Amino acid sequence: MKPSIPKGTRDFSPVEMARRNYIFDTIRDVFRLYGYRQIETPSMENLSTLMGKYGEEGDKLLFKIQNSGDYFQGITDEELLSRNSLKLASKFCEKGLRYDLTVPFARFVVMHREELQFPFKRFQIQPVWRADRPQKGRYREFYQCDADVVGSDSLFYELELIQMIDTVFSRFGVRVAIKMNNRKILAGLAESVDQADRMTDITVAIDKLDKIGLDGVNAELLEKGLPQEAVDKLQPIIKLQGTNEEKLKVIETVLSGSETGLRGIEECRYILHKVSKTRLNNTLELDLTLARGLNYYTGAIFEVKALDVEIGSISGGGRYDNLTGIFGMPGVSGVGISFGADRIYDVLNQLNLYPEATVSGTKVLFLNMGEAEADFCMQVLSDLRNAGISAELYPDAAKMKKQMSYANALGVRYVAIVGGDELATGKVTLKDMESGEQQLLTSEELISALR
């Protein structure tokens, strides 16, 4: 029998793990630096918590866990023979695997509301599962890295999240464009042309300007049912260009009649003004074509693009005003961002941005030249480990060639050799595998050399 793993899942080798840990550790450090506190939730949630939260398509993509014991209980013969997969799923299964970190977080806040102090700043780094069709770069098990604040509608947190995004990618050494939109502006625009229910259509059409040109966009808007008058009024928006402030002025004119829209303008101005006073390494750009999570976000919307690699968005988020409402706790405003670890992994790989120390594990391998020599090595190994230096000994006195090829395969930088001569003097020969240089050292000298 030849073993395999389920499609869409992955094994991670030591080198891949070292790189992934570098990504997770960096993001976690930044989250902590800004005062976000870690939580974890169970991999399984009750299906009643998950169902209906991700649309009809989402319900199908949930991994459902079969009930233990007699899972046929309570199902009639007729129901069984109906073979209605979707309907019977909730009878066969009470639990499902987490689909994202947002719904479990909302459930967490509602369940623990009495113990929490608001505003509650939390971060969470855990895998999620989706029964999506696996394809290049899309997996059935993958990590999300989320930071959210709930219980405050202060725009200060939009600013804080923008700073966090900037700090994370500065640490990675990746140049990015941070793009910002505002759901209230989009709603205001749709309102201003008397097409309040066409917000998404308008946004999606405008987003195609680069691909299909101005005439194409106008044609699509008419096709979607917008009257010519509305399309005419939207012309300045479709052709929107210039600095953030120039864009805001144009938008302001078009949606001047919409209270909601003007509030969106005001929010953007406030955030841009505050951001201008901080020392951001990356640019923040107003981009009306961001249509991320429109049936979900209520204020600011963020998306981050890498400048030097062709890849989709590598981070995103926004403001939502009613996350916990679905669980019976209305009126809790929140704002959050999510980092896509798998895409960041690809970006760092392509730009070769991993610090050298990330990948190397063991610092020094002691060769094994026989029992007495190995005994002596064990003492030195203890000293090294007490000094925090990762070190190991080859397990038996195999041929030198075999031991050296093991050292090479592990990618250790240093090899330590204790033969008869070294044993007599109580010293160790340290060989730098890169330069080929050798030194005869005492235990203490060895520690300083390896530090």
Place this chain on the structure above:
Amino acid sequence: MKPSIPKGTRDFSPVEMARRNYIFDTIRDVFRLYGYRQIETPSMENLSTLMGKYGEEGDKLLFKIQNSGDYFQGITDEELLSRNSLKLASKFCEKGLRYDLTVPFARFVVMHREELQFPFKRFQIQPVWRADRPQKGRYREFYQCDADVVGSDSLFYELELIQMIDTVFSRFGVRVAIKMNNRKILAGLAESVDQADRMTDITVAIDKLDKIGLDGVNAELLEKGLPQEAVDKLQPIIKLQGTNEEKLKVIETVLSGSETGLRGIEECRYILHKVSKTRLNNTLELDLTLARGLNYYTGAIFEVKALDVEIGSISGGGRYDNLTGIFGMPGVSGVGISFGADRIYDVLNQLNLYPEATVSGTKVLFLNMGEAEADFCMQVLSDLRNAGISAELYPDAAKMKKQMSYANALGVRYVAIVGGDELATGKVTLKDMESGEQQLLTSEELISALR
């Protein structure tokens, strides 16, 4: 609707997470110090990989994931109406959640044998799932922390694992007894009294000496079908006492006719001799009553008990000679240990052994006294974060009392205040919440004070 989580699962709050991270980080650091390299495997494995590996009971305890789409496909009406839960599970479900880290590791080694360098020293820290009846201290989702070496039968690795156990618990500040047994000795004893198939019965009976006394043990052995002659011969073993070497001498006499048994004695002697040359903080004790994984381990067996807390074993492991055989790769010897994070958590809680720094998150909270003051605070916050100091600002100019009670609830040690006076001089008042002491500091002075 009142949300809940599936029974046997847990949410982890920020304080619990900080403690758990301290445990995982400590164990991970030690694994790395000894040259073990991290891997991760998918949460889901094919059921064909998992089934039959944990006994009949284990098969029932696997969480099975319902196939996506039409899961009735390929099942006849007769089969459906038979309502045979166990048999049909493998038709409804192709995948299951990982039950431990050992079988996935064996699968990993076989699948990646060409890329791996042997001896392969790996560690893995991931959750596992079991549909066990939940009870105090037993969960349906819990973490395992495993380190194993495969591809070498050198006893040097038994020694290394003992050192690792010793280092881990020394770092935690927990006093433990490391207990060692050897499957070959147990087999040898059973062989010596001509009861080779009664190895487990004999071990289990001897283990009851403290509870039921010598007469009780003898009665149980007779009851299990051992002849009086065998029970007589086992008397020195049941009453076994003294130092490790004294015990070995007695055992050696009893099993002198068994080649396997003598090999077990020799292995124990070698390990004890080597250990005596290292500087262990904890004791290593020979204990013939360890019956852990007897249908699995083939040489050394380890178990770790905390000395100052009444709790089951907090770590354990052993040597196995054919882990990968089930996946068609025979003859690969391995040895490993596993740390029980949940029990270690309980032990550290009971003994109050968490370092203070573990639990505190944000170092300093800036109070918000108004817009101009907050703008100034933002500059200082950037300086602090660039210096690696975790800091945050209250999001709006709420009443002082509210902001202070937020600081208290978060448990921050320091509060920073910028009012009109501070703003005029460009300084910050830093208040130590423990001592009540206040200082007026520049940004640079603040950084040194908080470091």
